[in-house]
Amino acid sequence: MSSRASLIELATLATKYAVKEGATEAEAFGVNTRGYVVSIFAGQIKELQSINDVGIGIRVAVGKRLGFAYATGTNFSLVKEAARKAVKLAKVSSEDTYWRGLPAPSPVYPEPGNIYDSHLAYMSPETLVENAVALIDYVSEYKDKGVILSRAGLGVHTVERAITNTNGVYRIDVGTHAHVVVSTIIRKDGDVTPAVFKFDSSRITFPSIERTAERAIEVNMLCTRKIKGLEPRGYTVVYVSEALAELLSVTVLASLNGEMVVRGRSYYAGRLEQRVMDERITIVDDGTLKGGDNTWRFDGEGVAMQRKALVEKGVLKGFVFDNYWGQRAGKASTGNAVRGGYASTPSPGFTNVVMLEGDASPEELLDGRVIVVYNVQGAHTANRETGEYSVLANPAILYENGEARGWIQGATLGGNLYTELESKVELVGRLVEKPYPGIYVPWIRIREIRVAQQA
Amino acid sequence: MAAKNHDNIDVDRLISVFSKEATRLKITYADLRIERVKFNRLELREGVLTTLSGMDYGLAVRIYHNGAFGFAFSSILNVESIKRALVYAYSMARSARSKLPRPALFEPAESYYEHPVYEGIEDVSIDIKARDLLELDKLLAEKPFVKSRTVYYYEAVEEKYYASTEDRHLGERRELAYIAASVFGQQEGVRGSSIVTNGTIKGYYLWKKMSIEEFAEKALQRLESQLRAKPPKSGNFPVVLAPETVGVFVHEAFGHLAEADLVAAGSALQGRKEQEVAAPIVTIVDDPSIDDGFGTLRYDDEGVKTARAVIVENGVHKQVMTDRVHATLLDEEPTGNARAESFRYPPIVRMRNTIMLPGDATFEEMLEDIEFGYYIVSTAGGQTNLDGSFQVGVREAYEIVNGELGAPVRNLSITGNTLETLRNIDMVGKDFQLFYGRCGKGQVVFVSDGGPHVRVKRMTVGGRA
Known part of the structure; x- marks a missing residue:
């Protein structure tokens, strides 16, 4: 048979074959990723990569016993072997008494828009390199100020997804994605500023490399003057979107994950419809966000992507579930089955997380004497069960009445994000930024966060 | 080189296509890697077994030209992929405008080596492996102070082939297995955990290196000592x-x-x-x-x-x-x-x-x-x-x-x-x-x-x- 079979054809073949081998249910999820990535190191292009990654993951149930296997490529015999293996593995697995079956097709699938662009899909590697060279040239204009492009990455990808299962799910989807990551430092007169990372992405156009680089350099420039001897005590802190996203991901988002709720490890378990945050905070997960980084028509199990409020005006409204953990919680899937690709099984995760804008202007956020935290190091050590964190703010800039006074080198922050979002929020910014893929948050101003400066 | 051919994939043919096409490009250096890795992962959490299996096949082409590397990979093992990867890697290396030093170059070579195994991973059925892991888990569960247990087993048959414009044609096959058992315990308010691991590249050989009983004993003894441990002096x-x-x-x-x-x-x-x-x-x-x-x-x-x-x-x-x-x-x-x-x-x-x-x-x-x-x-x-x-x-x-x-x-x-x-x-x-x-x-x-x-x-x- 031809190797040009489409992904959905291969997926269908896989499920049929699995049933023939003895599966009572089968699901095949295929992903085909093509694209290019340029990596820049120390102001020079280090490597150019071309990506062509296609494969099919097959999940089967034999009664309540589950098995999963995947194969790379589009070779029919390998796909069949993977199907056979999945069934074989299911037969040796233990029974999962919670298993209630694969999902059925959703009644309606969304048409989110702005997730595919043919120019991105057919962008040549030469064009990507031109963009990389333009980035290098742009940053070198700041050479006299000591700015160095320490690392950068540019990439463009086209992703095709296909899913089918024995309950009638049969869907395909295709999307494009382009991204830029820039990290700059300033090395001048023997001093080095922290490396500042900035990210931008788009599903339909190549993001502006100049604007991304400029944003990184702007933060670097704030670090050329240093503040020493900051007295350790509680300060009003403004978390820039990068810092807020880092802390949110480890604590709040972990506790809004349905699996964590069912396993009794979520801070928010049992608090639905209660006020858990300041009433100016609304958090949604939106798999249908127009042009969102993680926007698709269906999730990793073929369930329609949806928009759902998790926290609305401070009140806890819901959690994210895939089919399995939803059933365990007695709820429907929220279209949040996330997979790392064809090689992994689905689990509950987030699509596009959006914290809606507040009403504070940049001037209001920076009013008075505040410490602005542009990023944090060590967020992953925060305690998701309790919300406690102790991180290095890097960089942290002291502002007085809207004026940057200098970099507080070695500033450590200690706090509890759960209680801060509940009762210490002063202001929520009116501009929402996307510091990392699929997370959209404003700046936020919080009072009484303990800050100390290392000697 | 006598590569093993199965799954309708003719490695020797892919390599000869690469060599012919790469030579035509007149470049300093190019290499091709072809990999076939088959693996199984078995995991027991509180005695519940879950399984995952993968056939990870693919190829990668790398070209050094004019001070830069171009790299292209594909998870599709066929002639078309090789040709396309070469074109991509070449165009990428050519457009990079960098100044990396030339990689060290070597004489032609030919070798294919299979690391010897005691018992082939594919010769032992998955049922036997599951049974062995369940036996280990049972031993871990016997102690009342054990509150949570995870047993993780990974096995892979790796076949890797390499060819370069220096006329080097190499291949190597290994069978790798890895086991980790972790136990978490609590006794009189003291919490502790321990992990024991082992590995081999000699096929299904782990339990001959250290028996299931010995392995369980080691994990339990470590945990037990943690549960009666006191804080250190600084x-x-x-x-x-x-x-x-x-x-x-x-x-x-x-x-x-x-x-x-x-x-x-x-x-x-x-x-x-x-x-x-x-x-x-x-x-x-x-x-x-x-x-x-x-x-x-x-x-x-x-x-x-x-x-x-x-x-x-x-x-x-x-x-x-x-x-x-x-x-x-x-x-x-x-x-x-x-x-x-x-x-x-x-x-x-x-x-x-x-x-x-x-x-x-x-x-x-x-x-x-x-x-x-x-x-x-x-x-x-x-x-x-x-x-x-x-x-x-x-x-x-x-x-x-x-x-x-x-x-x-x-x-x-x-x-x-x-x-x-x-x-x-x-x-x-x-x-x-x-x-x-x-x-x-x-x-x-x-x-x-x-x-x-x-x-x-x-x-x-x-x-x-």
Whole structure:
């Protein structure tokens, strides 16, 4: 048979074959990723990569016993072997008494828009390199100020997804994605500023490399003057979107994950419809966000992507579930089955997380004497069960009445994000930024966060 | 080269297409990697078995041209993929406008090697493996103080082929297996956990290296000692490190500093060649030839014959670990340390089997004149910095009191400077043990590390909350 079979054809073949081998249910999820990535190191292009990654993951149930296997490529015999293996593995697995079956097709699938662009899909590697060279040239204009492009990455990808299962799910989807990551430092007169990372992405156009680089350099420039001897005590802190996203991901988002709720490890378990945050905070997960980084028509199990409020005006409204953990919680899937690709099984995760804008202007956020935290190091050590964190703010800039006074080198922050979002929020910014893929948050101003400066 | 052909994939034909097409491009260097990895993962959580299996097949082409590398991979193994990958890699290398040094080049070579196995992974049915794991889990569950258990088993048959424009045609086949059992326990308000691991590249051989009973016993004994452990004193003390800790130390705290790319980036070993960096009784090597190591390989992923890298010999820093480019850049010997996680990644400088060589002391001699100190058996990972500072969390440790092993201690961490610690070693044991694990540096590869018992005159010991 031809190797040009489409992904959905291969997926269908896989499920049929699995049933023939003895599966009572089968699901095949295929992903085909093509694209290019340029990596820049120390102001020079280090490597150019071309990506062509296609494969099919097959999940089967034999009664309540589950098995999963995947194969790379589009070779029919390998796909069949993977199907056979999945069934074989299911037969040796233990029974999962919670298993209630694969999902059925959703009644309606969304048409989110702005997730595919043919120019991105057919962008040549030469064009990507031109963009990389333009980035290098742009940053070198700041050479006299000591700015160095320490690392950068540019990439463009086209992703095709296909899913089918024995309950009638049969869907395909295709999307494009382009991204830029820039990290700059300033090395001048023997001093080095922290490396500042900035990210931008788009599903339909190549993001502006100049604007991304400029944003990184702007933060670097704030670090050329240093503040020493900051007295350790509680300060009003403004978390820039990068810092807020880092802390949110480890604590709040972990506790809004349905699996964590069912396993009794979520801070928010049992608090639905209660006020858990300041009433100016609304958090949604939106798999249908127009042009969102993680926007698709269906999730990793073929369930329609949806928009759902998790926290609305401070009140806890819901959690994210895939089919399995939803059933365990007695709820429907929220279209949040996330997979790392064809090689992994689905689990509950987030699509596009959006914290809606507040009403504070940049001037209001920076009013008075505040410490602005542009990023944090060590967020992953925060305690998701309790919300406690102790991180290095890097960089942290002291502002007085809207004026940057200098970099507080070695500033450590200690706090509890759960209680801060509940009762210490002063202001929520009116501009929402996307510091990392699929997370959209404003700046936020919080009072009484303990800050100390290392000697 | 007699590559094994199955799954309708003719490796020899793919290689000959590559050679023909790559020669036509008139470039300095190009290579092709073809990989076929079949793996199974079995996991038991509280006795519930889940399984995952993968057939990870693919190819990667890398081209060096005009001072830059182009890299292209495909998960489709056919002639069309090779041709397309070559075109992509070439156009990428050509447009990069960089000034990387030329990679070290070698003579033509031909080799295909299958690492010998006791019992082939594919010759033992998955039912038998599941049964063995369930038996292990049952033993772990028997103790009332065990509150949670995870058994993780991974096995892979790796076939890797390499061809380059230097007319090097190489192939290697390994069968790798890895087991980890972790138990969490609670007794009278004290919580603790322990992990025991083992590995082999000799097929389905784990339980012949250490029986299921012995393995379970080790995990339980470690946990049991944690549950009756007391908090440590903070301060500077003489410390005896067991082989498992020495392994982590020579790999994590020291080995990374000797990777050529990190040396070039300014690690604490930069500019220290032929200088004394450790006590004269210390010799540390990265050895790709030791029996049954996760890093035991004939050739690396750049087709370079692997050679023993003598990083420290009798206390003096001799060699760094290199790939082709850094061998040229730093004017160092090629050691064959370039490894890639899979065909999806270009190779970078990685360790293989990093070990401290044994000396002549016995364990009893090491304890003998210690009035008070610590015996550190196993670690819970740590963090190191290019400047040579390290912090390692300790999982299992005991007091040493008046030359004898005393009570277990918990929540201990050790911190310090790697080179200073190496200089403070005053005894090296005559025993030796090898350990198995994975190391991440953007990509994850299987490595081994190990060594003898070692005594350090003083180390900073602290408690963790």
